[in-house]
Amino acid sequence: MLIYLVIAVVLVAYVFPLFWMGVCSFKTKVQIFDTKPKLVFTPTLDNYRVFIGKASQSNETGAGRVGSATTFIAAMSRSIVVTVLSTLIATALGTMAGYVLSRYKIRAKDDLMFFILSTRMLPPIVALIPIYLLFTNIGLKDTLVGFLILYTNFNLAFSVWIMKGFFDDVPFLFEEAAMCDGYTRLRAFFKVVLPMVTTGLAATAMFCGIMIWNEYLFGLVLGTRKWTLMPPSISNLSSGTEGIIWGVLASSTLIYILPVLIFTFVIRKQLLRGVTFGIIRG
DSSP states (O other): OHHHHHHHHHHHHHHHHHHHHHHHTTSOHHHHTOSSOOSSOOOOOHHHHGGGTOOOOOTTTOGGGSOOHHHHHHHHHHHHHHHHHHHHHHHHHHHHHHHHHHHSOOTTHHHHHHHHHHTTTSOGGGGHHHHHHHHHHHTOTTSHHHHHHHHHHHHHHHHHHHHHHHHHTSOHHHHHHHHHTTOOHHHHIIIIIHHHTHHHHHHHHHHHHHHHHHOOHHHHHHOSSTTOOHHHHHHHHTEETTEEOHHHHHHHHHHHHHHHHHHHHHTHHHHHHHHTTOTTTO
8 A cells, every 4th residue: 555655646747737737728727826726717718719810819817918829830840841851760770789789790899889878978069169160161950951860869879779678588599590591681671680679679769769759958049040949949938928828838738748749658668678678579
């Protein structure tokens, strides 16, 4: 009973902020600032209508003075494109590198693995100014290619290490048996080995995608006009002349986390086995 009580307390601590954010997204400004918050109230969709260009000019929400539907939809679309492409590239490169490091004898492999891991030791904020100057000078600032290169590099070390661990758990005997049947090394990789690490691919893609989806600092500094991503845009969309409009902030944040929640729900089984390295045992 004590264990269940602790789990319940932790669950409430994590879920309640999301619940309260959802409640506030359906409230007017007056209802949000009420000194006696109520769970039973008359909901409003004005905080959501701002994103489809039909927000009212009511002082109750302030939504009519916040951004535009075009701004929100464009930023959301850019975030989706950057996240999907960067995740695919990082996962693909990490899979190939992890397989090579797992199967082939490479001189100074341990040193190479440590070097790859060391790229994750440096806090990203330390490299902000050099990356900003470099991207500005070579014309990658505020571009799709620039964000793809940046976020792919951020996730590549993580992807390599995770996928190498999964490939290490797959016995080489499976590939040998396939090659004895006439498969080439490449065909054995795609037909035999890769299907056995699908859980690892799901877990790696999930963690890489979450990192990119939630990244704020580099998106704020490097995406100024053409490629402004969603996290920096949320603060701009939720700000008005009267300060922060909490209803719009809550609704925009709720919309932004929905794709991650849906994706996690869809691959929950593979993700559970993946994070526990259960590719063979599952």
